[in-house]
Amino acid sequence: MNMSTDVKLRLIGPVVLFLFGTIFFRINIYFEWPLPEIIGFNTIALVAGFSCWQIGRWLVRTVQKRFPGLQRTQTRLLILLLLFPVMVNVCVFLRHSLHTLLRDKPFWPDLLDYTYSAGIQIFYCCVYIAIYEGIYLFQQWRHTYEEKEHLLKTQWQARFDTLKSQVNPHFLFNSLNTLSALIAENPKRAEAFVEEMSTVYRYLLQTNDRELTTLRTELAFIHSYFHLLKTRYGTGLALNVAVPDEHQDTLLPPLTLQMLIENAVKHNVILTEQPLHISIESTNDGRLVVRNNLQRRAVRVESNKVGLSNIASKYRLLSQPNPTIEEAGNYFSVTLPLISTHDTPLIR
Structure with a gap:
């Protein structure tokens, strides 16, 4: 809720409730009481109405901050239900205290007066909760819907980029050139x-309909993919993989490692005297770190900058923590969460 809407609601809401209460609860006083009494009673009703509105608003929004999100709606409602009697009685005694100060009523209300006031405040407190919790739920739903639409759009963009990578003419052209040279030099x-090369393209063609693959399968693909790169760049490129067996069957989105290696190759100098070192290592807490030394190309390579964002979007779609991207000193690293087979049924 923006500030302007909140201010209008806090100013107009109590007045609307005052008018509603006047029509349905106390219309008789306008025919039975003298004018000074009516003015005094209405002044107290408005002051109490504004004060109780602020109390109800504060309470509901405090619970929302403590237990945010659609998934905690049941928890919030349960807590508000437990706090409801407290809120009602605070409003009852606030209203009665004003009557005591301004209209010389007894300090303690009698049972009839308490019951009448409590009934009104129960209705009003239900209105406070319904308004602020209703607006909050609608905003959360709209935010979730917009985020889901954005992620779906990103997912389709990622699939489109994957499809382009499957038929990447630049990669295919370089591979064929390398193959042509090898045929003559070393059959x-x-x-x-x-x-x-056939293993690489077979894997590329099989990944479009998968959300997840095992790290073991992805590393086997990377072995073939890196073989093509190594044949082309020779000693200018090095890869070190250090993943223990207990992490081999964890899951990650397919082609994630390929995107990261391709990104490193694309943006860094690769020379025999200035080799690019890429490492893939798992950590004890179940994460995968892909790191390369930084040696930026003198001529900046054009990039659409969607590779890393697509990887992050895939993890968000799977309700997983975001990858961590870090550039420190002479190294660039991306830390990926490894997904346990017990955490998701998505692998096919």
Whole structure:
């Protein structure tokens, strides 16, 4: 709720409730009481109405801050239900205290007066909760809906980018050039290159309909993918993989490692005398760190900057923590959460 709407609601709401109460609860006083009594009673009703509105607003919004989000709606309502008698009685005694000070009524209300006032305040407190919790739920629902639409749009963009990578003419052109040179120089290496190339494209074509794959499968693909890169760049490129067996069957979105390696190769200098080192390591707390040394190209490479954001979007769609991106000193690293097979049924 923006500030302007909140201020209007706090000013207009108590007046509307005052008019409602006047029409349905105390219309008789305008025919039975003298004018000074009517003015005094209405002044107390308005002051108490504004004060109780602020109390109700504060209480509901405090509970919302402590237990935010749609998923905690039941918890919030339960807490508000437990606090409801307290809120009603605070409003009853605030109203009665004003009557005591301004109209010389007894300090303690009698049972009839207390019952009458409590009935009115129960209705009013229900209105406070309904208004502020209703607005909050609508805003949360709208935010969740907009976020879901954004993530779905990002997911389709990611799938489109994956599809483009499957038929990437630049990568295919470089691979074919490398293969052409190998055929003449070293037929056995050319044969191995063709096998790895077919493995890479087979994996690329199989990933469009998968949300998750095992780290073991992804690393096997990376082995073939890196073989193509290594054949092209030689000693200018090095890869170190340190993932213990207990992490091999954890899950991650397919092609995540390929995107990160491709990003490192695309934006860094790769020379025999200035090699690019890429490492893939798992941590004890179940995360995967992909790191490379930084040696930026002198000519900035054009980038649409969607690779890293697409990876982050995939993790959000899977309700997983966001990857952590860090550039410190001479290294660039991305830390990926590894998903346990017990946490999701999405793998197919």
